[in-house]
Amino acid sequence: MQINAERLWARLCALAEITDKAEPWTRRSFTPLFLEGRAWLEKEFAAAGLAVSLDAGGNLVGRLPGRDPARKPIVLGSHSDTVPAGGRFDGTLGVLAGLEVAQSLQEQGITLEHPLEVIDFLAEEPSDFGLSCIGSRAFAGALTQDMLAMTRPDGMTLAEGLAYVGGRPDALAEAARPVGSIAAYLEVHIEQGRVLESEGRDIGIVTDIVGxxxxxxxxxxxxxxxxxxxxxxxxxxxxxxxxxxxxxxxxxxxxxxxxxxxxxxxxxxxxxxxxxxxxxxxxxxxxxxxxxxxxxxxxxxxxxxxxxxxxxxxxxxxxxxxxxxxxAPAPCAEPLRAAIARAADSLGLSHRPIPSGAGHDGVFVSRIGPIGMIFVPCRDGRSHAPEEWIEPHQAATGAHALAAAVLELDRTLAR
CATH class of the missing domain: 3.30.70.360 (Alpha-Beta Plaits)
Structure with missing residues (x-):
């Protein structure tokens, strides 16, 4: 299976340009710029042939049917919000690599056994309400009424903020996925460190996400x-x-x-x-x-x-x-790690196990089903900074590894 590397890079650059011009690269959650980015993403999801919806937790979901509708979905994703001056690839790579995989599957006439979902989780980065991973908490049924009552400096409550971005704080139960309701969750992310770059590795296979x-x-x-x-x-x-x-x-x-x-x-x-x-x-x-x-x-x-x-x-x-x-820490599931390794070997990619020192939406998704993560190197390990950078071929490598891992999991989980 091939992916369109030029299209992936063009999308990464286009989404990055939706930024606070006075403080690039900034697209904070619960702001007009965030909604502008979301509107762009929704159009790209639809253009790629995904059925698009916004769940009650404010998560943008694109879905492809599988050959067997009774099967649990394979979920890909990350987030599109940033920290202030936070960079162009943290989060967005995971969303857009997932989108690229979904679109490439359709263009090449490949239908998975499992449904495939691509999710842009709401507000993974720490928000002005003092809470992070808001969308993935809702996805896991872990967004509480106490959290909804949290306020940001201008007095807006998180419940009001959720409604502002199109969520439904009074119907969060509809966004919560039952335990065991997903087949697997995979995310591509920049490493945010220097290990892969210093060792010249193509990808890292994440062992666990820290507490x-x-x-x-x-x-x-x-x-x-x-x-x-x-x-x-x-x-x-x-x-x-x-x-x-x-x-x-x-x-x-x-x-x-x-x-x-x-x-x-x-x-x-x-x-x-x-x-x-x-x-x-x-x-x-x-x-x-x-x-x-x-x-x-x-x-x-x-x-x-x-x-x-x-x-x-x-x-x-x-x-x-x-x-x-x-x-608490979230371990990545051994079957998913093994599938990623087999996928990487099939592509001739060098890889190593690596822990994630940063938090991710996968921490909460792991409460619903097994998770796996793929890291790609970033220049000098910089992240959450304007200097955050990856090369186009590194983005493409992450997407290729993701695509191969999806096909591998679709085969092995369907047995």
């Missing part, structure tokens, strides 16, 4: 005059925060880069009173920990605070932690 745990840590000290307070009498909360940040870095670094590596990041921090002439009295920060090792992720923060407790006591400050969110 992500976030906690809010508050360090309490005492605000004082910076000039009149001697060093030995200070209770500097920011110094305490620095001790925690450094310890978190060292603790995660010690886990190395094995099968289940760990990363820890403090990327959000609020210092009060945040004045040049004041000793910091309170620091609030968010610690994020990621790994495929679920127990280690869940225990990280409490172990960390216990380890730094003597240093904080010496400074005269205290630290408390409260959970914000936790998403």
């Amino acid at each position: 992500i745990h976030r906690e809010r840590i508050v360090v309490s000290g005492r605000a004082d005059h910076a000039g009149a307070t001697p060093m030995n009498l200070r209770r500097d909360a920011l110094v305490g925060a620095a001790r925690i940040i450094d310890a978190a870095y060292r603790k995660a670094f010690a886990r190395g880069t094995g099968d289940r590596p760990m990363v820890a990041t403090v990327g959000h921090i609020i210092n009060q009173p945040n004045a040049a002439n004041a000793v910091p009295g309170r620091v609030e920060m968010i610690l994020e920990v990621r790994s495929g090792d679920e127990p280690a992720v869940a225990a990280f923060t409490q172990e960390l605070l216990a380890e730094v407790a003597p240093a904080l006591a010496e400074l005269g400050v205290e630290a408390t932690a409260s959970p914000i969110s936790h998403v």
